[in-house]
Amino acid sequence: GQSLEQPSEVTAVEGAIVQINCTYQTSGFYGLSWYQQHDGGAPTFLSYNALDGLEETGRFSSFLSRSDSYGYLLLQELQMKDSASYFCAAGGSSNTGKLIFGQGTTLQVKP
Amino acid sequence: NAGVMQNPRHLVRRRGQEARLRCSPMKGHSHVYWYRQLPEEGLKFMVYLQKENIIDESGMPKERFSAEFPKEGPSILRIQQVVRGDSAAYFCASSSSSSTDTQYFGPGTRLTVL
Numbered sequence: 001g002q003s004l005e006q007p008s009e010v011t012a013v014e015g016a017i018v019q020i021n022c023t024y025q026t027s028g029f030y031g032l033s034w035y036q037q038h039d040g041g042a043p044t045f046l047s048y049n050a051l052d053g054l055e056e057t058g059r060f061s062s063f064l065s066r067s068d069s070y071g072y073l074l075l076q077e078l079q080m081k082d083s084a085s086y087f088c089a090a091g092g093s094s095n096t097g098k099l100i101f102g103q104g105t106t107l108q109v110k111p
Numbered sequence: 112n113a114g115v116m117q118n119p120r121h122l123v124r125r126r127g128q129e130a131r132l133r134c135s136p137m138k139g140h141s142h143v144y145w146y147r148q149l150p151e152e153g154l155k156f157m158v159y160l161q162k163e164n165i166i167d168e169s170g171m172p173k174e175r176f177s178a179e180f181p182k183e184g185p186s187i188l189r190i191q192q193v194v195r196g197d198s199a200a201y202f203c204a205s206s207s208s209s210s211t212d213t214q215y216f217g218p219g220t221r222l223t224v225l
Contacts, residue, residue: 033213040200042115042216043154087153096167097142097206099214101153 002026004088004102011108012078020073020105022088030091032064032071033099037085046086047073075107083109113138115205115217116185123223130190130197132220136205143186144204144214145178154202160186193224 004024012018022032031050035043049055049064049071061074075082085106089099116135124130136143141162146154159167160180171178175193180186190197200221204214 035216040148040219042218043202043204045213045215048213089154097144097159097208097214098156098167098169099144099146099154100156101146103153104151 002090002100004090004100006086006088006102006105008103009106009108011110013110014078014080016078017074017076018078018107020075020086020088020107022071022073022102024069024071024088024090024100024102026090026100029066029069032062033089033091034060034062034073035087035089035101037087037104039084043087078109080109080111083107115203115215117203117217117220119220120218121221121223123225124193125225126194127192130193130222132188132190132201132203132222133185134188134203134205134217135185136203137215140205140207140215142206142208143180144206145186145188146202146204148200148202148219157188190222193222195224198222198224 006022033048034046036046037043046060047055047062049062054063059076064071085104087104088102118133143160145157148154156170158171158178163182175191177189200219202219203217206214
């Protein structure tokens with residue numbers, strides 16, 4: 001089967017750094033994406049890793065290790081507005097675009 | 112550049128009725144995906160379509176659910192004879208290619224079955 005595991009909740013304070021981990025088991029794998037969702041609204045694309053290593057986009061970075069079937073999202077200089085759900089998603093094929101999502105991690109940022 | 116549009120945003124149906132959910136992809140995008148999300152859960156892939164073609168429907172229930180993306184007009188997800196278990200948020204996403212690097216999501220349609 002195909003599954004992605006991520007923690008259900010994470011709490012951090014404003015200005016801190018938080019890491020959300022994601023491990024995956026998929027029959028095919030073409031990269032790991034991260035999406036943010038506020039209050040059940042439209043998921044918003046954050047980052048994508050097709051190759052091993054770190055991708056940096058402003059305050060957000062994402063890491064992938066194919067050999068470990070593992071990735072993480074790193075959020076720096078946390079702001080209150082970062083309180084949201086974060087989903088990792090695996091692409092299982094190069095020609096379907098189908099994404100398999102994890103259950104999501106709810107991040108609560110406290111003052 | 113308008114984003115992905117979905118309508119209606121909220122839909123209430125009684126058991127046994129039909130639900131029609133519409134999705135207009137971003138301008139220039141010809142790849143459309145439908146996902147379903149239950150409360151406190153992740154998004155579950157349902158179907159992937161290109162213009163006039165269903166490419167991957169491996170996540171669609173075999174009965175009552177159908178999807179189309181005609182040459183003209185929006186993509187439509189149709190649920191016939193709805194049941195309470197169909198209550199969920201249905202999200203549409205679009206992309207410019209079939210690669211899985213970036214999909215742009217619409218605001219979703221929240222279906223409630225009474």
